[in-house]
Amino acid sequence: MKARDTFGTIFLVVGIVLFYFIGSTSIASELDDILHGPPLTEPVRSKLSPETNQMIDKVLPKKVSELPYIDQISRMTTGEAPKSTNDDPFQQFNIVRWMGWALIIAALADIGTAYLTRVKYSAGE
């Protein structure tokens, strides 16, 4: 029982993290305004000094399209002109596929936990 709870907790946490990651990057990659429009933090950043802005830019760029890893996640920012998936709508179906695969991975994790914590019979101690 205890082994199953520990495994279960680990898989649940990993699953939640995966879902959050996939979900948040999907949303980030789909919201056209965030990529091309003014950044959400604009009202605050406009009141800060240029030096502070430069320091913050090192950690959190003003535009989502300037995030260091965004090219790996979303193909919209590659190429000469950043493209929204509104221009290539079949990219948007990726989210649904990813969610499907995430569910299948969760199922395999569930089955894997059951397999690893199964009652083993071996004669003798």
Add this chain to the structure above:
Amino acid sequence: MYRKFLSLLKNITVSFEKMINFLTTQEHNPLYFHGAIPLYIFWFLIFSGILLWMYYIPTLERAWSSVNYISALPIIQKGTVSLADPASGIPYGSIIRGIHRYGAAGMMIATILHMLRVYFTDRHRSWRWFPWITGVALLVLVLFVGITGYLLVWDNRAYALTVWTQSFIAAIPLIGASLSNFFIAGDVITDYTLIRFFFFHVGGAALIFVLMWTHFIRLKYPVVTPSRSTNFLVLGFILVAAGAIPAINITQELIAKYPSLSDQAAYIASDAPANIGSLVSNVRYDVWYMFPYYLIEKLGITGAWWVLGVSTILLIVAPFYPKDRRDNIAEVIEAKCTGCTFCSLDCPFEAITMQDRAPGSKFKLIAVVQEARCSECGICVGACPFQAIELPNMDSKAIDGDVLALLKQGV
């Protein structure tokens, strides 16, 4: 001979499942939930179906464009969405349509696999005839509801299938012509036709619920929900399908606009709006769902009727052959029965009911066995603390005697 054949089928099935059991353990084996999976998928079909229902318009002019509006691209739109603007559409509509479309495909596959497993493990005969017959009715109904769902889109494929269905029904002697007119609500295809299809589809789905109830009614504690891992697997596959094969209306303009769309997708997705009077030559559809049309294409209408008719008759008579001996039906010993209801609660086939005893009796209730439903399993015997219900060929005293004899034997 036939019994040997059934026994061979069971052998093959159990050997296969033994391999799956090793990997997944018995609790998570998806094949042990073969009955629950179609019902599980059905819930998603109802949910997505109701959402699609909100926007579908069942007229010849607007059916295709309303489906197009629902499954418009891109999935997530800029600006406002309004019915007045033909370029806009429902957000995520094509995903809901995809869940509906591929869920239906999954439900049909799952239903057929369920039927095969029940048949292979010899669990359809004798006292189990009622769930089997209602199951055959459910299979036909799921097929019918699925076909009408195809027709609602009213694209070229739907029109072709409608024409074929008309000829198919009209081939029935005597009543064929009027049945065909009933099918399309008139002599020719009009707006009423689509409304009729719509009723068949939604009303048929409601009828599936009713038939499901009859399917379960002779089974106590029916398993209606698969295990969690199986739930995730099924939903995951439906979403992968919805994401991999967009459920949209593919026209030549769309293919020109998005070259990444291959012609393959049109095999599964829908195509251009129907043109009454002109049948397209190359109609493509899911063979394993629309198998009656495959039969019509390959064998002609008469051939298709023969195959479907004979298969249905074979399915209906399957539970009644070969007959079992039925000489070990459970018997209640009135003098010992206290009416405790344990046997009635435990009988898996609802074969034991509790009835009132004559007034003035020592106990209020007595167990009564309905012989046609008894499976001769003895679960009621195991439940009875008073040895008041027994299988005639193997009563409790004899079993106790066996235990004592075995112990006396020694090693």
Add this chain to the structure above:
Amino acid sequence: MPTLNPEVPPTASTESKPKVVVGFVCERSIPIQEMIDQQKALHDDPSVKIVILPCSGMVKPSQMELALAQGADATFVCGCAMGDCHYRTGNIMIKERIEGERNPKLRKSTDRTKVGMFFFTMKDKRPFLEALAKFKSLAIKS
């Protein structure tokens, strides 16, 4: 381990008494008919005696208690795999009766370490024998 009174003759010691296990096996679970001899003992382990029933759900907990009271060192029931009972719920019924969740229940005073439950398919002859050996080694301390 209780110490024996040294004045009692050694033949009275429990160690020389052979261990007997009584099993209630459903005829549709493991291929039991081919695993037993004329005396209803297992070929692979003659100390295990078998009572064959149409379904594991037919087993009354009182029969298992009878076996233990009349000299069996351990007792078990073997039914179909969970989720695949031929009669749908027999294995669930006996499992709940033994675990005390369904009437009639196995009495609380019965020694649970001597009561076993196995759920196997008709292809699981080897796994059953392995599980039985493990159960015996745990149940019978000699």
